[in-house]
Amino acid sequence: MTRIFSGVKPTGHLTLGNYLGAVRRWVAVDQHAAEALFCVVDLHALTVDHDPARVRRLSRQAASLLLAAGLDPDVCTVFVQSQVDEHARLAYVLECVATDGEMRRMIQYKEKSARERARGGSVRLSLLTYPVLMAADILAYGADEVPVGDDQAQHVELTRDLAVRFNQRYGHTFVVPKAVHPQVGARVMSLQDPGSKMGKSDGDAAAGIVYLLDEPEVVRKKVMRAVTDSGHEVEYDRDAKPGVANLLDILAACTGREPAALAEDYHSYGVLKKDTAEAVVEELRPLRVRHAELCADPGYVDGVLRAGAERARGLARPRVDAAYRAIGLLPAG
Numbered sequence: 001m002t003r004i005f006s007g008v009k010p011t012g013h014l015t016l017g018n019y020l021g022a023v024r025r026w027v028a029v030d031q032h033a034a035e036a037l038f039c040v041v042d043l044h045a046l047t048v049d050h051d052p053a054r055v056r057r058l059s060r061q062a063a064s065l066l067l068a069a070g071l072d073p074d075v076c077t078v079f080v081q082s083q084v085d086e087h088a089r090l091a092y093v094l095e096c097v098a099t100d101g102e103m104r105r106m107i108q109y110k111e112k113s114a115r116e117r118a119r120g121g122s123v124r125l126s127l128l129t130y131p132v133l134m135a136a137d138i139l140a141y142g143a144d145e146v147p148v149g150d151d152q153a154q155h156v157e158l159t160r161d162l163a164v165r166f167n168q169r170y171g172h173t174f175v176v177p178k179a180v181h182p183q184v185g186a187r188v189m190s191l192q193d194p195g196s197k198m199g200k201s202d203g204d205a206a207a208g209i210v211y212l213l214d215e216p217e218v219v220r221k222k223v224m225r226a227v228t229d230s231g232h233e234v235e236y237d238r239d240a241k242p243g244v245a246n247l248l249d250i251l252a253a254c255t256g257r258e259p260a261a262l263a264e265d266y267h268s269y270g271v272l273k274k275d276t277a278e279a280v281v282e283e284l285r286p287l288r289v290r291h292a293e294l295c296a297d298p299g300y301v302d303g304v305l306r307a308g309a310e311r312a313r314g315l316a317r318p319r320v321d322a323a324y325r326a327i328g329l330l331p332a333g
């Protein structure tokens, strides 16, 4: 049976980008089609300046949102990365296979390290190496498929390279996974800056980000204030009209229609925004309701995470042990 692994970072509140680009497909397709593991990758949240209490809070919230969105712990495994030691154990071994040059070519490293330096901060070493940890997240489970938004394509490519290199040097140990992207919603852009991804850690740009737990009125306000392009024609043209194209992509993802076909129905930006806002509010409504119920029952969420970590450990341990043996480490006991 196909095995799937994917995750979210608790670096901020989950966004519409996370939902349309990843979580919605995990719920609707992946958890039923395969043996699927979904992880709150909290170790990745430590790669930039962070507040420990906030990371803990956001980890629990992310897990609750995944369950509220419809991940069913009876059919898939939901867990927190730091509760399964195999991720960090394997990451070190993979660091001995990856190269410094490879790490420095990662687009996210270039962008985020430049951002940190511009703020006058220092760049954590883990920001450079975290794609290796991400490779460990995936390879530890022998995942065949990694359903992610477009922004993660380069990291999955690196994961494939590391798996192939390890297998060639030390004997076949890892499944070589492939990235799977949704057809619509693979890259939701900021409503205020349609040239940039709607990313949850960009707190300075909250006006352009729809958070899954935003009140409906807030969602409407953000969408109605979305930056659009010059002219009045509603056309689906990502280069010439990125703001309008982003709204059409979002509306398409919420309605199941094609963005170019939707464009033909609209003759003003105002009506397009209004319909997009309502579609987003409706899309998120059930998730918000279920999330409120789960918040009233934190013991349930903790129980799901405990069971998930135990199961994940059982799946990862044999492959990580095999990697340790293959690379030349003396088995314990």
Ligand code: AQP
Residues within 6 Å of the ligand: 006, 007, 008, 009, 010, 011, 012, 017, 018, 019, 020, 021, 022, 023, 108, 147, 148, 149, 150, 151, 152, 185, 186, 187, 188, 189, 197, 198, 199, 200, 201, 202
């Ligand atoms: N804007 C987006 N459009 C489509 N998919 C997206 N994803 C994230 N943003 C978009 C997908 O959601 C999954 C989880 O993402 P993540 O938690 O790894 O990263 P993030 O939400 O992008 O968080 P940050 O901290 O703001 O990330 P950086 O700054 O690292 O990009 C992934 O499948 C992702 O593709």
